[in-house]
Amino acid sequence: MARLAATGAQEDIRLYLAKLVRRYRSSDPVLAAKLEDALKRTAAASGRGAAVLRADTGSTLRSQAIPPVDRDSRLSLVRMFDDRGGIEPPLLPADVLSQLEAVVAERRNVELLERRGLRATKSLAFVGPPGVGKTLSARWLAVQLAKPLWVLDLTAVMSSLLGRTGHNLRSVFDYAREQEAILLLDEFDAIAKRRGDDSDVGEIKRVVTVMLQEIEDWPAKSMLIAATNHQEMVDPALWRRFDAVVHFQNPTQQSIASAIRRFMGADADAFDRLVDPMAWIFSGQTLSDVERAIGQLRRRLALSAITPREALQAMLDERIPPLKKSERLHLAIAWAQSGVFSHSEINEITGVSRDTIRKHAGPANRVGRRRRK
Ligand SMILES: Nc1ncnc2c1ncn2[C@@H]1O[C@H](COP(=O)(O)OP(=O)(O)OP(=O)(O)O)[C@@H](O)[C@H]1O
Numbered sequence: 001m002a003r004l005a006a007t008g009a010q011e012d013i014r015l016y017l018a019k020l021v022r023r024y025r026s027s028d029p030v031l032a033a034k035l036e037d038a039l040k041r042t043a044a045a046s047g048r049g050a051a052v053l054r055a056d057t058g059s060t061l062r063s064q065a066i067p068p069v070d071r072d073s074r075l076s077l078v079r080m081f082d083d084r085g086g087i088e089p090p091l092l093p094a095d096v097l098s099q100l101e102a103v104v105a106e107r108r109n110v111e112l113l114e115r116r117g118l119r120a121t122k123s124l125a126f127v128g129p130p131g132v133g134k135t136l137s138a139r140w141l142a143v144q145l146a147k148p149l150w151v152l153d154l155t156a157v158m159s160s161l162l163g164r165t166g167h168n169l170r171s172v173f174d175y176a177r178e179q180e181a182i183l184l185l186d187e188f189d190a191i192a193k194r195r196g197d198d199s200d201v202g203e204i205k206r207v208v209t210v211m212l213q214e215i216e217d218w219p220a221k222s223m224l225i226a227a228t229n230h231q232e233m234v235d236p237a238l239w240r241r242f243d244a245v246v247h248f249q250n251p252t253q254q255s256i257a258s259a260i261r262r263f264m265g266a267d268a269d270a271f272d273r274l275v276d277p278m279a280w281i282f283s284g285q286t287l288s289d290v291e292r293a294i295g296q297l298r299r300r301l302a303l304s305a306i307t308p309r310e311a312l313q314a315m316l317d318e319r320i321p322p323l324k325k326s327e328r329l330h331l332a333i334a335w336a337q338s339g340v341f342s343h344s345e346i347n348e349i350t351g352v353s354r355d356t357i358r359k360h361a362g363p364a365n366r367v368g369r370r371r372r373k
């Protein structure tokens with residue numbers, strides 16, 4: 001707050017205050033009331049009191065800088081990601097990343113496109129399982145395009161009283177449009193239920209109608225991204241209206257290894273040759289899982305006098321037991337072939353017998369054994 005005040009960023013201060021009011025409203029209502037009071041005073045001082053108060057009660061939201069809230073629950077309808085500090089590109093297969101890069105390139109060459117009567121991509125649909133980088137990719141796009149990223153908070157919108165969902169949706173779209181922001185509609189399947197659904201009420205129909213209109217009218221300067229784990233649940237009429245669909249998948253062995261190196265941060269060097277063997281134990285998992293496990297491992301390494309190898313060992317002790325027999329064998333063979341562990345170490349860690357390892361992976365790799373850490 002002091003930093004904002006020092007730079008005289010009045011509008012940012014008001015936004016930040018509004019955020020704090022929302023954050024503390026339930027946990028510390030007294031503090032929230034004081035903050036709200038302060039907010040009203042800054043608003044009055046800047047001559048925009050009326051606008052702020054209106055936003056706070058959730059009515060007309062055009063031409064206001066305060067994000068929309070639900071009138072009854074007072075929950076904020078959108079969340080903002082502030083990645084102005086920069087963000088590393090998501091680790092994605094080359095074809096997926098190049099799809100995203102193409103979108104950025106189009107935005108940077110809008111005039112060139114316009115001269116040929118073309119318009120840049122303005123709406124994207126992200127499909128894929130949880131934890132594979134859909135939200136992260138939206139954040140990265142926002143940074144590349146130097147735009148704020150607003151995420152539609154579905155819980156708030158859907159929990160709004162019957163009849164208000166459409167209104168709330170419109171206020172979110174209005175707000176994002178006005179800010180020329182990137183708007184991420186997360187869990188799109190939940191809002192965009194098939195029109196023929198059994199639970200179909202008039203409300204869902206209205207919501208879909210609002211959506212159809214909003215997507216259609218979405219301005220070229222902003223970007224609309226819808227993310228879902230279940231494309232099949234989304235009304236095809238809605239789906240068709242997006243300019244491009246990007247399919248996200250569970251990470252490959254190679255992206256898992258890159259992710260481990262990235263999440264290792266300052267500890268990456270210490271683990272160097274252990275990274276590939278480590279990547280095997282995350283097969284079939286998401287980078288979100290990898291991030292969590294590596295975080296644990298680094299904390300363990302930081303707080304106890306153990307070597308990287310021992311930290312890895314501790315991680316394996318937790319992760320190997322639930323593996324199926326065939327998965328352990330797979331792991332044992334991969335490790336034997338990489339030469340990072342000796343056969344007897346592999347036997348100790350995985351429980352796969354040395355004979356079995358030798359049978360599948362060939363004799364122990366002496367060069368590898370000598371080079372190991
Ligand atoms: N492709 C990736 N590259 C780098 N980090 C990733 C990637 N995928 C996931 N992560 C890590 O996992 C975290 C969660 O990923 P993210 O929120 O983007 O998943 P999501 O696909 O949006 O999942 P959901 O469907 O549950 O919303 C990220 O913040 C990041 O740290």
Ligand SMILES: [Mg+2]
Pocket residue numbers: 134135136186227
């Ligand atoms: Mg997400």
